Amino acid sequence: MRMDQELPLYIQNLTFRYHRRNTPSITNINLEVKPGELLLIAGTSGCGKTTLLRCINGLAPRVYSGDLTGEIAIFGKSVQQLSMSELSQQVGTLLQDPERQIVSSHVFNEVAFGLENLAVPRQRIIYRVEETLEYLKISHLRDRETFSLSGGEKQKVALAGILVMQPKILLLDEPLASLDPVSAADALQMFRKLADDGITIIMVEHRVEDVLAIHPDRVMYMEDGQVIYSGDPQGMLDTIEINRVKLPAEVVVKRLTPGSFPSICPPAPPTDPRELVRFDHVNFRYKPESDLVLKDVNFSVRQGDIIAILGPNGAGKTTLVKHAIGLLKPTRGTVFLEGKPTQQLSVAQAAATLGYVFQSPSQMLFAPTVQEELEFGPKNLKHPPEQIQQNVDWALKSVNLLHERKSPPLALSFGQQKRVSIAAILAMRSRILMMDEPTTGQDYWNYLSFMDAIIQMPGFDAILFITHDLDLALIYSNRILLFKDGQIMADGRPEEVLSDTELLRSTHVLPTSLLRLNLELLPRTGRFMRAEALVNYL
Amino acid sequence: MLVSFSYRPRHSFIERFDPRARWIMSLALLFSIVLFWDIRILSFFFVLSILQVFLARLTWQETRRAWLFILVLSTMMILVNTIITGGGTIGGVISGGKPLLQFQLKIPVTGWIIHYVLTRERVWFALAQFLRIISIGSLFLVIPFTMDPRKYGVTFRGIGLPDKLAFTMDLAFRFIPTLARDFQITLDAQRARGYEVEKIEGNLFTRIRRMAPLFVPVTMNAILAGEDITNAMDLRCFGLKKRTWVESLKYQEIDYLMIGISILILVGSLLLRFVFHTGDFWFPM
Numbered sequence: 001m002r003m004d005q006e007l008p009l010y011i012q013n014l015t016f017r018y019h020r021r022n023t024p025s026i027t028n029i030n031l032e033v034k035p036g037e038l039l040l041i042a043g044t045s046g047c048g049k050t051t052l053l054r055c056i057n058g059l060a061p062r063v064y065s066g067d068l069t070g071e072i073a074i075f076g077k078s079v080q081q082l083s084m085s086e087l088s089q090q091v092g093t094l095l096q097d098p099e100r101q102i103v104s105s106h107v108f109n110e111v112a113f114g115l116e117n118l119a120v121p122r123q124r125i126i127y128r129v130e131e132t133l134e135y136l137k138i139s140h141l142r143d144r145e146t147f148s149l150s151g152g153e154k155q156k157v158a159l160a161g162i163l164v165m166q167p168k169i170l171l172l173d174e175p176l177a178s179l180d181p182v183s184a185a186d187a188l189q190m191f192r193k194l195a196d197d198g199i200t201i202i203m204v205e206h207r208v209e210d211v212l213a214i215h216p217d218r219v220m221y222m223e224d225g226q227v228i229y230s231g232d233p234q235g236m237l238d239t240i241e242i243n244r245v246k247l248p249a250e251v252v253v254k255r256l257t258p259g260s261f262p263s264i265c266p267p268a269p270p271t272d273p274r275e276l277v278r279f280d281h282v283n284f285r286y287k288p289e290s291d292l293v294l295k296d297v298n299f300s301v302r303q304g305d306i307i308a309i310l311g312p313n314g315a316g317k318t319t320l321v322k323h324a325i326g327l328l329k330p331t332r333g334t335v336f337l338e339g340k341p342t343q344q345l346s347v348a349q350a351a352a353t354l355g356y357v358f359q360s361p362s363q364m365l366f367a368p369t370v371q372e373e374l375e376f377g378p379k380n381l382k383h384p385p386e387q388i389q390q391n392v393d394w395a396l397k398s399v400n401l402l403h404e405r406k407s408p409p410l411a412l413s414f415g416q417q418k419r420v421s422i423a424a425i426l427a428m429r430s431r432i433l434m435m436d437e438p439t440t441g442q443d444y445w446n447y448l449s450f451m452d453a454i455i456q457m458p459g460f461d462a463i464l465f466i467t468h469d470l471d472l473a474l475i476y477s478n479r480i481l482l483f484k485d486g487q488i489m490a491d492g493r494p495e496e497v498l499s500d501t502e503l504l505r506s507t508h509v510l511p512t513s514l515l516r517l518n519l520e521l522l523p524r525t526g527r528f529m530r531a532e533a534l535v536n537y538l
Numbered sequence: 539m540l541v542s543f544s545y546r547p548r549h550s551f552i553e554r555f556d557p558r559a560r561w562i563m564s565l566a567l568l569f570s571i572v573l574f575w576d577i578r579i580l581s582f583f584f585v586l587s588i589l590q591v592f593l594a595r596l597t598w599q600e601t602r603r604a605w606l607f608i609l610v611l612s613t614m615m616i617l618v619n620t621i622i623t624g625g626g627t628i629g630g631v632i633s634g635g636k637p638l639l640q641f642q643l644k645i646p647v648t649g650w651i652i653h654y655v656l657t658r659e660r661v662w663f664a665l666a667q668f669l670r671i672i673s674i675g676s677l678f679l680v681i682p683f684t685m686d687p688r689k690y691g692v693t694f695r696g697i698g699l700p701d702k703l704a705f706t707m708d709l710a711f712r713f714i715p716t717l718a719r720d721f722q723i724t725l726d727a728q729r730a731r732g733y734e735v736e737k738i739e740g741n742l743f744t745r746i747r748r749m750a751p752l753f754v755p756v757t758m759n760a761i762l763a764g765e766d767i768t769n770a771m772d773l774r775c776f777g778l779k780k781r782t783w784v785e786s787l788k789y790q791e792i793d794y795l796m797i798g799i800s801i802l803i804l805v806g807s808l809l810l811r812f813v814f815h816t817g818d819f820w821f822p823m
Contacts, residue, residue: 059769085775093773100763101770105687105711112784114774125784147715161774327726348732356730362762363720364727366754376751380732410758424731 005076008169008200009033009056014070016055021066025051026225029070033202033218035168038195040216041204042236042245044443045415048225049204053171056202057093058084074169085118092167096174098154107133107141107149107157114165132164136190151313152183156190163194170194172203176210177440180313180468182508188214206443208236208245209513221245242532246444246471249514252531253538265529266455266478269304276432276462277301277324277354282333284319284486293319295486296333301432305462306455308473308494311483312508317466318359320483321434324464326350352381355430359437361421365409370401370420373409377428388427395426398457399450415446422454435465439472451476471514474498475530482507494528545687550595557685557693559793564677566800570807571673574817577662579810580669587673594680601679608675615671616664662821687711692783701781709767717760724755 011031017024026048033039041049054060058079061068072079074090082090095101104110111132115125133139138156141149149157155175162170172191176184184207192214195201205211208219212233219236221229229239237251277300284294293316301307301324309317322328323335326342335342337350358364367373374395378388396402399419404412409420418438425433433454439447454463455476467473473480473494480497482490484507490497498504499519504511518528524537547553552560571583598605640655685693690711694704725735728751735752739745771777811817 057773059772063769063772084772085778088773088775095766095770097766099716100766103709103712103767103771105708109688109708109784113776116782116784117775117778119779119782122782122784122786125782129784146712165774322726325730327729346734347729348734351730351732356727358723358727358730360723362759363724363755364731364751365758366751376733377731380734428731 006035007032007073008035008037008075009202010071010073010076011056012071014052014055014068014072016051016060016066016068018051018060018064018066024225026055026222029227031220031230033169033200035200036195036198037218038191038201038214038216039203040208040211040219040233041202041222042206042208042219043204043222044206044244044445046413047222049222050173051225052222053093053173053202053204055079056169057091057171058082058087088114088167089118089165090167091169091171092162092165093171094155094159094162094173094175096177098151098158098178101158102146102154102161105145105147107138107144107146110146110157111160111164113161118165128164129160132160135163136160150183151178151180152186155179155183155187159190167199169200169202172201172205174205175203176205176207180508181470181510182312184210185213185510206245209248212248243445243448249512249517249531249534253517253535256532256535258536258538265527265533266306266476267304269302269478273302273304274461275300275302276338278336279320279323280334280336282323282330282335284323284328284331292331293486294323294330297486297488299481299488299491301462301464303461305464305479306477307462307464307479307481308477309464309466309481309483310468310470310473310507310509311489313468315483316486317483318436319486321356321436321464321466324350324432324434325354325356327356348380351377351428351430353430354432354434355425355428357422357425357433357435357438359440361414361417362410364421364424365417368408369406370396370409370412370423371405373420374424374427377424381428383429391427391429395423398426398453399423400453415442418442419450422450426457429459431459431461433460433463435463437467438465439467439469447472470498470509470512471530474512474515474518474528482509484508495522498528544600544683545685547686548595548684550593550684552590552594552680553684554790554792555796556787556789556793557689558696558787559789559796560681560685561693561697562797563800564681566804567677568674570804571670573807573811574670575663575666575819576817577666577669577820579817580666580673584669584673587676590680591676594684596680596683601683604679608672608679612668612671612675616667619667659821663819666819688785689787692785692787695783696787702777705776705781716763717756720759721752721756724752727755728752 009031011029014029015024015027029052041052043049051060054064055068055072056079060066062084068080074082074087079087102110103113108129111129112125115128120128130139130142133142136156136159138153138160141153141157146154146157155178175187175191179187188210191201191203203211203216216233218231219229219233220227221236221240223244229236237247238255242252242255279297279299282294282297283292285292297320309320311317319328323330323342324337326335326337326345326347329343337345338353342350365373367376371392374392375388378391383391393402396405399422401416401419401423404416409417412420422435422438438451442450451472465472465477477494480490480492480494481488482497482503489507490500490503498515499522501511514531517531517534518525521534521537522528525534567583567586571580574580636658637655638658638661640653643652643654644650645652687708691704691708694707695701729735733751740748
């Protein structure tokens with residue numbers, strides 16, 4: 001082993017196999033990282049990124065037992081020989097979901113937690129907590145309750161709780177996953193600053209395009225536990241397979257030849273569409289004393305609409321769609337579902353026409369088998385048994401899960417669970433489909449394939465989806481609702497709404513490379529499309 | 539639904555005391571109250587407890603649900619324990635006694651005859667029990683509304699619990715609102731699938747089974763979140779050594795006074811009960 005005291009991280013021939021698995025999760029990893037270097041590790045889900053992080057921060061094999069071979073050294077000392085308290089002052093880890101790593105009810109106490117555990121004297125803790133809060137520019141959050149913070153704020157607080165322990169290496173596990181584009185851009189700038197200030201950063205993330213904006217010094221691409229590429233960012237863009245991770249649109253079009261990809265695009269709405277849902281001067285507040293969450297919202301969903309609802313976190317997007325199915329009733333104004341005010345409908349009655357897929361599948365899956373999970377909704381709606389069986393079969397086929405019919409939904413992978421949760425709504429044969437963040441936690445490859453499948457599915461009068469992913473809206477919708485502060489800021493065809501740069505800036509929507517390329521080519525294409533299709537117009 | 543812990547600073551008299559002193563006071567009074575069935579002594583504790591509620595500046599609106607809960611619970615206990623079955627649990631109520639109300643009930647089919655007598659003694663016993671429950675209830679009802687959740691951990695540490703156990707109290711405060719929110723989301727998600735919790739019928743087991751769509755996801759989520767939380771805590775060295783508590787507590791004179799009085803009351807109660815043998819069930823002749 002090389003005894004380089006200067007090198008923050010040195011990994012040689014690292015292989016790790018969990019005891020409960022038969023095959024290693026990562027094989028033969030070699031890596032050297034210099035001080036202040038920002039390394040991006042990209043790859044599809046299940047590629048071994050998380051296992052690699054666990055080997056570096058010591059959770060594997062300390063908490064996750066398994067066989068580790070090869071060497072990992074932090075500043076020349078083997079990770080296995082360091083105690084957990086020594087290790088945690090060298091390596092800080094930001095877990096994927098900030099919500100699940102905040103342990104205290106208040107910000108100040110949360111940041112102090114690690115130092116308390118290290119038995120640092122009280123006055124010293126207070127000084128360092130305040131210093132760290134100031135460094136991250138979140139001193140104003142000091143006495144707030146952690147529960148009431150926004151996603152971006154939560155992440156900064158979690159990060160403060162790690163930085164306060166003054167680690168030399170920072171591990172970030174998909175730090176952008178739960179953030180809206182503006183918070184994500186903000187977080188990325190912060191990571192850049194940390195690296196510039198000398199902290200070594202190892203970031204696992206599949207939103208490659210976003211991370212490239214802060215110029216990582218090096219990129220590593222993994223598949224099936226092995227390193228496929230390691231080197232400068234440009235080299236990765238030229239090497240890895242398109243559609244595995246999301247690459248900048250310019251790169252995609254440069255690498256493809258015209259006509260190589262079939263283009264799936266949203267169908268145009270019919271000329272004389274039926275009105276399905278109508279919001280009529282809808283105001284809503286959660287409690288009499290709280291602020292309005294929806295402010296005089298007016299719009300209709302018509303037959304053939306595929307609506308993407310865009311807007312920053314906390315804008316009221318979820319509150320809006322919950323009104324359509326009657327889970328929330330307007331404080332003032334009326335929501336009509338097929339002409340009937342939702343006040344006169346029970347949620348169960350509304351559910352017969354309108355299916356609503358919640359953001360996280362784990363919040364609704366409960367049945368012992370996929371088959372029973374799918375029967376749950378139709379049975380509640382009192383569909384006849386033979387019809388239920390038919391619809392369940394159809395739904396399973398639509399999401400490509402026929403072979404998992406007898407499996408327990410909770411034992412499936414996250415991506416499969418997400419598909420089960422969609423199938424559970426499909427089986428109810430609702431004619432309007434609403435989805436809240438259908439693509440979170442899915443890698444690029446997976447979400448493209450199931451969005452393709454949904455768009456092509458027959459039987460829906462209209463589809464609505466809430467998303468942070470501008471490209472998703474751009475590719476799949478034929479109408480965009482821009483939402484901010486409880487109000488509709490814009491409503492129209494994607495080509496109209498998204499070409500207004502001033503409007504996008506004021507609603508915190510960050511243009512992507514795909515949008516820029518589409519706008520450039522719009523005179524020739526006439527409408528927005530995915531990068532693979534744009535190739536034909538270059 | 540879940541109890542929401544609605545602490546906010548109220549600048550009340552009771553908040554000027556150290557939380558440790560308040561816990562010691564509450565526990566001392568609790569142990570004293572359970573010694574007695576004599577309504578005259580219980581009235582003294584009742585007044586103390588209610589006094590605390592007023593000194594804490596609690597309003598009816600915010601405490602309404604907690605009070606209703608205590609009232610329903612005490613009414614049920616009293617009905618079962620004293621009014622219906624009679625006697626109570628300590629055998630303090632002499633059988634017989636002066637009847638206030640009596641009637642006979644013949645159950646159809648079986649032909650069983652129920653002879654029901656409500657005696658004066660039972661009514662007084664019910665009253666004593668009511669006073670006990672309300673005193674204890676209001677003693678502890680004040681705590682979540684007036685004690686800063688940040689101080690729970692260090693308070694329990696200060697009373698003598700080990701670090702790990704004491705910190706668990708802090709964790710609980712962190713997760714109650716999250717759990718309540720997750721429950722609401724799951725309820726909404728299932729309602730969107732046509733599930734109607736109001737319409738659950740059948741016997742106990744059927745009902746429990748039909749609640750599975752709510753409890754399975756909430757429990758599974760809590761378990762999954764638990765894994766992340768323990769990782770996050772391990773990575774930040776929880777439980778490796780004796781920890782510092784950044785929240786600090788300092789006894790003032792009034793705290794010593796409160797602890798002193800509380801101990802006096804407890805010792806006095808013990809003396810009354812076990813040396814002077816007073817405080818048994820009592821009613822006016």
